[in-house]
Amino acid sequence: MTTLWTQARRAARMNPSIIREILKVTEKPGILSMAGGLPSADTFPVDALKAACDRVLTASPREALQYAPSEGYGPLREWVAARVAALGVRAHPEQVLITSGSQQGLDLVGKVLCDAGAPVAVETPTYLGALQAFAPCEPLFTSLVSDHEGPRPEAIAALPHDAPGTRFSYLLPNYQNPTGRVMSAQRREDVVAASQRARVPIVEDNPYGDLWFDEPPPPALASLWPEGTLYLGSFSKVLTPGFRLGYLIAPKELFPKLLQAKQAADLHTPGFNQRVVHEVVQDGFLDGHIPAIRARYKANRDAMAEALRKHLPPGCDWLSPQGGMFFWLRLPEGLDAMALLPQAVEAGIAFVPGAAFYAHQPDARTLRLSFVTLTPPLIREGVEKLGRLLHAALAIAAEATP
């Protein structure tokens, strides 16, 4: 007898998120988790959100609780267009699509732009969630050779442009997840110039750009090549992830199909959530709020940088991030981050093995540490435990090697 349910071919390309699986294990009480990309809950503007919920449900309950346009709440789209203008991204509000987190933006991009077997270029390593969002569309991933500033321009220049062509490069210029790296102004210009020559458009994902510590990042790629860049943003890192609010800014020719894909995906992002967030942000709230997040995260970054210097064994490599939420470590030869994770959890700490972030050959020696979820004292304690674990692992590796 044949099976009752036949799954789609693309289902074979879906996998459980290793991060979310790890989170389940590691967010038990007592574990010092540096695994998740969770913003510090201390930064959530609870009172402002509470007051805004009340105002929205008092002033416009019938609209906020009803079905709403798929494009998003008009005043929020206008606010987003004005907001990204400060990053050099010139967009009409009609190019703004409000999404259910920027993860949904990636899902819509995959649906509208990815065909089975058509190449999509990604950084090495890249955001795992993007690989997962695009994978069901069965693209052929190309891993761009990358350095501490992101993808190398010559890697973009070498992208295949014969049919079916490279559909786009997925790039995270600011404090990339997972590496924390930022593209310099020069690299941005070179990457865009190479992309223009290769005629490979860009999907620019910018969830972390507001979280700079000493100086803002250079202008967005979308500011250098508006018609060739689809830009994604999010409220998750500067306000709250629990409202699931993001947005995309699309070249005009792409907007109608993205909107149709959005309609089919979930009709619209909750109108209530959009109105509450607009109520919070409309009068410049973020101008005071984001600097407080930056100061907090910078202190955390400093605490982790100092602890890493103090506790990690020689042979570990990392760069101190200039913004965002993550350190990216490379362990000494002979160590494997995934193999160490169970011992780490036993020792009361957690991280994400870097292997998950590669479209192709993973570097098993890498791992990602978030410095924003824990407080500085707990960061110090966590990194000290990590150091002890790595020292012990190195000693065992040395014994094993005659």
Next chain:
Amino acid sequence: MTTLWTQARRAARMNPSIIREILKVTEKPGILSMAGGLPSADTFPVDALKAACDRVLTASPREALQYAPSEGYGPLREWVAARVAALGVRAHPEQVLITSGSQQGLDLVGKVLCDAGAPVAVETPTYLGALQAFAPCEPLFTSLVSDHEGPRPEAIAALPHDAPGTRFSYLLPNYQNPTGRVMSAQRREDVVAASQRARVPIVEDNPYGDLWFDEPPPPALASLWPEGTLYLGSFSKVLTPGFRLGYLIAPKELFPKLLQAKQAADLHTPGFNQRVVHEVVQDGFLDGHIPAIRARYKANRDAMAEALRKHLPPGCDWLSPQGGMFFWLRLPEGLDAMALLPQAVEAGIAFVPGAAFYAHQPDARTLRLSFVTLTPPLIREGVEKLGRLLHAALAIAAEATP
């Protein structure tokens, strides 16, 4: 020079929702719209939601505003499992996936079960949003011959089961959108028996089942064939659509892939929204709330039924719905609902032409009227205007025919 952005093949299968396009035109002030499937805003429990927002943000702000599990909020999953048990659907909470509206459930179903060229069976007519959700996966739609009780069992028995097989039948047993029809107990048994023999599983969509007027509908299809039915439900019609909360209940073998598709689609449904709705519903709120919605909608149904009898010209056909939100009209020969819509809007009313709801040959004489958005006096006024329009159109049609 080649175009910069190449769209995916599936994008050609995406279309703007005619309903949402019509809504934009018709929800201007002054139009009596019977087009949208908008619940009456008078039924939104504003005070209960306001109090629940406050309680959630007071008691558990750090959790409600943080990233959350893709499966959904545990207590809400448990509540759903208990709720559907009353419909005869036996499900463990671990089979419940909270979705961003039940529209997202359809999107996930498409992703996990639909392949290009593989048949999917739908009622004639069927819910437009499902056609749109499945279409990007490029299935081959089969339109099931249907009558006033829904699809004919022999149509299901005749479904192709050679490879690639019919992936599923998408069925709406209760007060279907758009026809308002309900499957009798006998029809349910016959449909399930035919589906079991043909080994074609069922995707059962039940957004309207709570909105019965005189007696509850027969048990869910999922209660008759648990392992062969994937069940979709929603909070949109009994609480608020503006929170975008739905759920699906999946056979255990399908749950992991649906969950992975959900993770990739938007990480998770807003945790805040889930907690607020759970706060509202947990102590039996709906037991008092839904009967009030039923009473209101029944009075509206009665008002529309009476007005249709009074004002519509001979030759119009309709059945009075026993629940839900819609009347489905068939106009006399020679009239075309789509062609009449501009005149209707000019006359100050709106409806949805039925053609949009057919996977194949549309019946141009059909149209859908919602009886829940307007109040009875406005329903009477709207139907009177519709009657005048149809009388005039018939007179013109008679003149044109020698």
